Amino acid sequence: MTDRNALELNDLSVAYRVGGRNRAVLRNVSFKIGRGEAYGLVGESGCGKSTAALSVVRYLPRNGSITGGSIALDGQDVMKLDAEALRRARAESVSMVYQDPGKALNPSLRIGRQLTEIFELAGMSGQAASDKAIAMLNLVRISDPASVMQRYPHQLSGGMQQRVAIAMALANDPSMLILDEPTTGLDATVEAEVLDLIAQLRRELSASILFISHNLAVVSNMCDRVGVLYAGMLVEEGSTKDVFNDPRHPYTVALLRCLPRGGQRKDQGRLDTIPGFLPGIGATIVGCAFADRCALATERCRSEAPPLYELGGGRLSRCHYHDKAQSLPRATPAEIAAVAPKQAPPVLQVEGLNKTYASHGRPLRAVKDVSVSLRPGETLGLVGESGSGKTTFARLLLGLVPPDEGGSIELEGKQLAPRLASRSEDQVKAVQIVFQNPDSALNRSHSIRHILSRALKRLGGLTGKTLDTRLEELVRSVRLTDRHLAVKPRQLSGGLKQRVAIARAFAGDPRIVVCDEPTSALDVSVQAAILNLLADLQSKQDVSYIFISHDLGVVRYLSDKIAVLYLGRIMELGPSEAVFSGPHHPYTEALLSAVPKLDRMESGRIRLDGEIPSAANPPTGCVFHTRCPRKIGAICETQEPQLSEAEPGHTIRCHIPFAELARLQKPKAVEPA
Amino acid sequence: MSATDTPANLPTPDAATQRSPWGEVLHSLLRSGTFLTGLGIVLFWIVCALFGEHFVPYDPLADDIINALAPPSAEHWFGTDQIGRDVFSRVIVGSRDILTVAPLATILATIAGTALGLLIGYFRGIVDDVVSRVLEAFMAIPVVIIALLAIVALGTSKITVIVVIGLSFAPIIARTVRSAVLAERELDYVAAAKLRHEGALHTMFVEILPNVIPPILVETTVRLGYAIFAVATLSFMGFGIQPPSPDWGLSISSNYGMIGGGFWWTVLFDALAIASLVIGVNLVADGVHGAFND
Numbered sequence: 001m002t003d004r005n006a007l008e009l010n011d012l013s014v015a016y017r018v019g020g021r022n023r024a025v026l027r028n029v030s031f032k033i034g035r036g037e038a039y040g041l042v043g044e045s046g047c048g049k050s051t052a053a054l055s056v057v058r059y060l061p062r063n064g065s066i067t068g069g070s071i072a073l074d075g076q077d078v079m080k081l082d083a084e085a086l087r088r089a090r091a092e093s094v095s096m097v098y099q100d101p102g103k104a105l106n107p108s109l110r111i112g113r114q115l116t117e118i119f120e121l122a123g124m125s126g127q128a129a130s131d132k133a134i135a136m137l138n139l140v141r142i143s144d145p146a147s148v149m150q151r152y153p154h155q156l157s158g159g160m161q162q163r164v165a166i167a168m169a170l171a172n173d174p175s176m177l178i179l180d181e182p183t184t185g186l187d188a189t190v191e192a193e194v195l196d197l198i199a200q201l202r203r204e205l206s207a208s209i210l211f212i213s214h215n216l217a218v219v220s221n222m223c224d225r226v227g228v229l230y231a232g233m234l235v236e237e238g239s240t241k242d243v244f245n246d247p248r249h250p251y252t253v254a255l256l257r258c259l260p261r262g263g264q265r266k267d268q269g270r271l272d273t274i275p276g277f278l279p280g281i282g283a284t285i286v287g288c289a290f291a292d293r294c295a296l297a298t299e300r301c302r303s304e305a306p307p308l309y310e311l312g313g314g315r316l317s318r319c320h321y322h323d324k325a326q327s328l329p330r331a332t333p334a335e336i337a338a339v340a341p342k343q344a345p346p347v348l349q350v351e352g353l354n355k356t357y358a359s360h361g362r363p364l365r366a367v368k369d370v371s372v373s374l375r376p377g378e379t380l381g382l383v384g385e386s387g388s389g390k391t392t393f394a395r396l397l398l399g400l401v402p403p404d405e406g407g408s409i410e411l412e413g414k415q416l417a418p419r420l421a422s423r424s425e426d427q428v429k430a431v432q433i434v435f436q437n438p439d440s441a442l443n444r445s446h447s448i449r450h451i452l453s454r455a456l457k458r459l460g461g462l463t464g465k466t467l468d469t470r471l472e473e474l475v476r477s478v479r480l481t482d483r484h485l486a487v488k489p490r491q492l493s494g495g496l497k498q499r500v501a502i503a504r505a506f507a508g509d510p511r512i513v514v515c516d517e518p519t520s521a522l523d524v525s526v527q528a529a530i531l532n533l534l535a536d537l538q539s540k541q542d543v544s545y546i547f548i549s550h551d552l553g554v555v556r557y558l559s560d561k562i563a564v565l566y567l568g569r570i571m572e573l574g575p576s577e578a579v580f581s582g583p584h585h586p587y588t589e590a591l592l593s594a595v596p597k598l599d600r601m602e603s604g605r606i607r608l609d610g611e612i613p614s615a616a617n618p619p620t621g622c623v624f625h626t627r628c629p630r631k632i633g634a635i636c637e638t639q640e641p642q643l644s645e646a647e648p649g650h651t652i653r654c655h656i657p658f659a660e661l662a663r664l665q666k667p668k669a670v671e672p673a
Numbered sequence: 674m675s676a677t678d679t680p681a682n683l684p685t686p687d688a689a690t691q692r693s694p695w696g697e698v699l700h701s702l703l704r705s706g707t708f709l710t711g712l713g714i715v716l717f718w719i720v721c722a723l724f725g726e727h728f729v730p731y732d733p734l735a736d737d738i739i740n741a742l743a744p745p746s747a748e749h750w751f752g753t754d755q756i757g758r759d760v761f762s763r764v765i766v767g768s769r770d771i772l773t774v775a776p777l778a779t780i781l782a783t784i785a786g787t788a789l790g791l792l793i794g795y796f797r798g799i800v801d802d803v804v805s806r807v808l809e810a811f812m813a814i815p816v817v818i819i820a821l822l823a824i825v826a827l828g829t830s831k832i833t834v835i836v837v838i839g840l841s842f843a844p845i846i847a848r849t850v851r852s853a854v855l856a857e858r859e860l861d862y863v864a865a866a867k868l869r870h871e872g873a874l875h876t877m878f879v880e881i882l883p884n885v886i887p888p889i890l891v892e893t894t895v896r897l898g899y900a901i902f903a904v905a906t907l908s909f910m911g912f913g914i915q916p917p918s919p920d921w922g923l924s925i926s927s928n929y930g931m932i933g934g935g936f937w938w939t940v941l942f943d944a945l946a947i948a949s950l951v952i953g954v955n956l957v958a959d960g961v962h963g964a965f966n967d
Contacts, residue, residue, distance in 0.1 A: 425870065504865065
C-alpha cells in the first residue's frame with residue numbers, strides 16, 4: 001500500500017459563481033504528491049493557488065464549486081466522502097497552516113486550551129492531552145512550552161504564533177500538510193526560522209507537504225518538486241532544481257527574470273517585466289493562456305491550446321515551443337544611459353535624530369541618535385526587522401511626527417522645522433512619500449484625475465491649462481494613459497494604483513521621496529515594473545530616495561547606500577556594495593543569511609535566536625548582544641559600541657574590530673538572492 | 674527617458690467587477706426582500722400624503738354629527754369619530770404632517786451630527802473629550818423633557834418639533850460619524866493630504882466625508898424610524914402638530930378616551946398606521962444596513 005500517492009488531483013476544475021455566472025478558477029489541474037514528498041505550487045496572485053489548497057478538503061467558499069475532475073487523498077476519493085467521512089478526513093489526515101497565524105488562533109482562548117482541545121477531541125484525558133500539547137510545543141522548538149501554554153495568542157510574536165499554528169496542524173499526525181503562504185507575513189529572520197523548522201519536521205515526520213507560495217526562492221528551498229500555475233492551469237512541472245535552473249515555459253522564464261538576483265543593481269540595467277495582465281477570472285481562453293503576454297507566441301499559440309508536453313525526467317510544460325522557452329526575448333530592454341557619478345553637496349543631512357514615545361509611562365526610544373546624509377540622485381536603503389524604527393525614521397523626515405529636541409534635519413542646507421505645519425510650501429513639496437499600501441494611500445472616493453490634479457495644484461501650484469498639460473506629462477511619466485484618469489482607485493490593479501501613488505509623490509518635483517515598502521504588496525512581475533519606474537524617474541529627475549524594504553534583493557537593486565537599523569539605532573551604514581559584500585556587522589550578516597535564495601541555501605547559515613527585544617526595555621551595552629552569534633564577552637553586555645569607521649564611508653557599530661570581522665566572515669562569501 | 678515598459682493597460686472590463694461601489698449597493702438593495710417590502714410600505718404612505726386628498730371618499734375635516742361614532746361599515750370603512758369625521762379618510766391623509774416633520778428632523782440631525790462627528794473625530798484630543806462628554810450628558814435627557822422646555826421657550830409649532838427632535842438625535846449620529854472618522858483618519862490618504870498642506874476643513878469634508886457616507890446613511894434611516902415615533906409621541910402629548918390636522922398621534926390623543934366606551938375604531942387604525950410606517954422605515958433601514966455591510 002505504500003505506493004499510493006498522498007494526494008492526487010486529476011483534471012480538477014473549480015469555478016466561482018460571481019454575478020450569476022460560473023467563472024473558472026482552476027482548469028483541469030492534475031498533480032500528484034508522493035508519500036513524504038514536498039510539492040510546491042507557485043504563481044502570481046489570482047492564479048488559483050489557494051483555491052487548489054481549499055478544494056483538497058472541500059473548504060471552498062459558498063460560491064465555489066468543483067466542476068470537474070477528482071481529488072484523491074491517500075487513495076480515497078474526496079468527492080465521494082459523506083459529511084461524516086469528510087469530517088474525519090479533515091480531523092485525522094489533512095492539516096492546513098495559513099498565512100496569518102493571528103487569524104488561525106482564537107484570540108480569547110489560552111494557547112494551552114486550544115492545543116489540548118485537539119487531543120481531548122481525539123479521546124485523551126485532560127492530563128494526557130496537556131502532556132501531549134507540551135510535547136507538540138517542544139516539537140516546534142518552543143523553548144518554554146509550559147509558560148506559552150498559559151498565554152493568549154496576542155502575547156506571542158508572529159513567529160511564535162506561526163509555530164503554535166504549525167504545532168496544532170501537526171497534532172493529529174496528518175499524512176498531508178498544506179502550507180498556504182506560511183511565512184509571507186513574517187520578517188526575513190523569523191521566516192528563516194520557520195522554514196528551518198518545517199524542513200526539520202519533514203525529516204522527523206512522514207507527512208507529505210503541499211507548499212503554496214508566491215516566493216520562488218522559498219519554494220526552491222523547501223520543495224522537491226514544483227508546479228507553476230498560470231490562469232488556473234498548470235503550465236510547468238518538474239523537480240525544483242530543473243524548473244528553476246532550466247525553465248521550459250516562457251511564463252516561468254519571465255517570472256524568474258523579474259527578480260533582482262545575484263546582486264543586480266540599477267546602474268547595471270533594468271529588470272525584465274511581463275507585459276500585459278493575467279486573464280480575468282473566468283475569461284474564455286482560446287489557445288495558450290499566456291500567448292498575449294509572450295513574445296514567442298505564434299499564430300499556432302493563439303488558436304491551438306497547447307497540451308502538457310512530457311519532456312522526460314518527470315518534466316511537463318504547457319508550451320508548443322518548450323524547447324525554445326529560454327530564448328524568450330526581454331520585454332524590457334536592459335540598457336540604460338550611463339549616469340556619471342556627481343559630487344554634489346548633500347540634499348539631506350540628518351544629525352543626531354531621536355524619537356521617544358511614551359509606552360505605559362516608560363520611554364520607548366523608537367529612533368536613537370541617527371545621522372545620515374544623502375546626495376541628489378542617491379538612494380538610501382533602510383533595512384531591519386519590523387520594530388527597528390525604519391518607518392518612524394521616515395515619518396520624522398516627512399514631519400508627520402515631530403522628533404525629540406536636539407537633532408537636526410537639513411534639506412539642501414536649510415533646517416527643516418520638526419512639524420509639517422511649520423515647514424514652508426517649498427519644503428513640504430520637496431519631501432514626499434510612496435506608501436506601502438495604495439488602497440490606504442489613495443482616497444477611494446476620488447477619481448485618479450482628482451487625486452493627481454489636487455496634488456499638482458497644491459504641490460505644483462498649477463491651475464487651469466498648465467495643470468492639464470502637466471497632468472498629461474505626469475500620467476505619461478508613470479506610464480499610465482488618459483483612460484486611467486476617469487476611474488476610481490478600486491478599478492485599477494495593485495501595480496497601477498502604485499503608479500498613481502508614485503505620480504502623486506512626483507507632482508511637485510520633490511527632492512526626496514520616501515518609498516515605504518512600495519512593492520511588498522505586489523507580484524514579482526509588477527514589482528519589477530515599479531522598480532524600473534522608480535529607477536527611471538530617479539535618473540531623469542535626480543531625486544533622492546529613502547527606500548524601506550524587507551526584501552534585500554530589492555533594496556540592493558535600488559540603493560546606493562544602506563543603513564541597517566536595529567531597535568532604532570544604526571548598526572551599520574555604508575555604500576550598498578560594501579554593506580552587502582561585507583565584512584559586515586553581525587546583525588547584517590544574520591539578515592543576509594536569513595534571505596532564502598533561489599540558488600540553494602549555502603551551509604553555515606546564521607540564525608538569530610529569540611525575538612527582537614522591546615524598545616521600551618532595550619538590552620544594556622550593545623542592544624544586539626542578546627541575539628548576537630558573534631558576541632565576544634562581557635564588554636558586549638556592559639558597553640554600547642560606537643559607530644566606527646571600518647572603511648572610508650562605511651561605519652559599523654560593533655566591539656569586534658573590522659579586521660577581525662573580515663577574518664570571521666571570510667570563509668563563505670555571502671551572496672544574497 | 675529609456676522606454677522601459679509599455680503603457681499599462683486597463684484590464685478588460687467585466688460586468689461584475691467593474692460596477693461602481695454605489696452600483697453594487699443598489700444592486701444588492703434591489704435584491705433584498707426586506708428593503709423592497711419596507712420601501713413598498715413607505716412609498717404607500719408617501720403617495721397617501723401627496724395625493725390622498727384626491728381619492729379619499731370623504732373630506733377628512735368635514736364633520737357629520739348625526740353619524741358620529743358610527744362603527745365600521747360599507748359606507749365608512751373605518752367608522753367615524755366623535756364628530757362624525759370619516760376615520761378612513763383621516764388615516765390616509767394623516768400621514769402628511771408626520772411625513773414632513775420626521776424626515777426634516779432627521780435631515781437636521783444628520784447634518785448637525787455629521788459636522789459634529791467629523792470635528793471631534795478629526796481633531797480628537799481635548800475637543801473630543803469635552804464635546805463628547807457634553808453630548809453624552811445631552812443624550813441622557815429624555816426627548817420629552819427637552820421638548821417641554823423648548824415649547825415653553827419657543828411656543829408650539831412644527832418648527833419647534835423639527836428642531837427638538839433634530840437636535841436630540843444629532844449627538845447619536847455624531848457618535849456614529851466620530852467612530853467612522855477615527856478609523857479613516859489613520860489611513861495614509863489623510864497623511865498624504867497633510868503632506869500637501871491641506872487645511873482641516875478640506876481634509877474633513879473633501880477627503881474623509883465621502884468615505885464615511887455609508888455609516889451615515891444607515892444611521893439616518895434608523896433614526897428616521899425613531900423620529901416618526903417621536904413625532905407621534907409629541908403630537909399625542911399635544912406638543913407637536915395641532916388640530917384640526919388629521920395627524921395620527923393627534924387623533925389617538927383626542928380619541929383614546931373613547932376606547933372605554935367600545936369605540937375602538939377611533940384609535941386602532943391610527944395606531945396601526947403609525948406602526949406600519951415605523952416598521953416600513955425600519956425594514957428599509959435593515960436593507961440599507963445589509964447592503965453596505967455585505
